[in-house]
Amino acid sequence: MLNRVILIGRLTKDPELRYTPAGVAVTTMVLAVDRPFMNQSKEKEADFIPIVTWRQLAETCANYLRKGRLAAVEGRMQVRHYDNNEGRRVYVTEVIADNVRFLESPNTSGGSGNTGGSQHSTGNQGNHDPFQDHGKPIDISDDDLPF
Template structure:
């Protein structure tokens, strides 16, 4: 079974492109914080290269930007290529099956950037149904 679930933030704006046959794809990288700190008390992150295809790629290219928080559900794919110097390299990509946009939107429908609260309204205990 090859499944991976990640939640992280984009490290830069996504890069949209298409294959020679016209299939759209979008690449982006997310940083996923580790749940612990290192010996110096600093939180470290792991970086994952993500690729989305077809309509999902179009939505990612349109709505995501550097700093966006996303949830990714996908699989890991090994890719080999030859670099400019002719050296064979191996890398691992996460092929996204689902991308959940976790950054809140503002009142005009545009993403807030790094806002954690956005346009949410406070909820008081008396308003809760339980």
């Protein structure tokens, strides 16, 4: 038997990090995944899929994912139920993620925040080559040399 889910979509809000009474991290988030067709009004529709991550992955997602960010989620589908305050049985379908990939760098327009990958700030240098001095000597002290 096989229960495997792979999704790519955008977060609808920032992930919510909580801890169980035993101290285990759990993060919940919702991923908006576009449907591959348009409705009768020629508009795209999306499915809003609840995602749950646990332990270190939960903390990583909470720290680095933000609303609007594009992410790939791999995991398994789970259906659970509980009885609400009115005594009615409520069913919940969610994806338990065991792998989440951040598909955008924090500098793209899809969202804000940081991906957990290394970031190198270049300020407002743009594409300026710091080693381009038009043949002028470079002033480097002996202390700056790695050998």
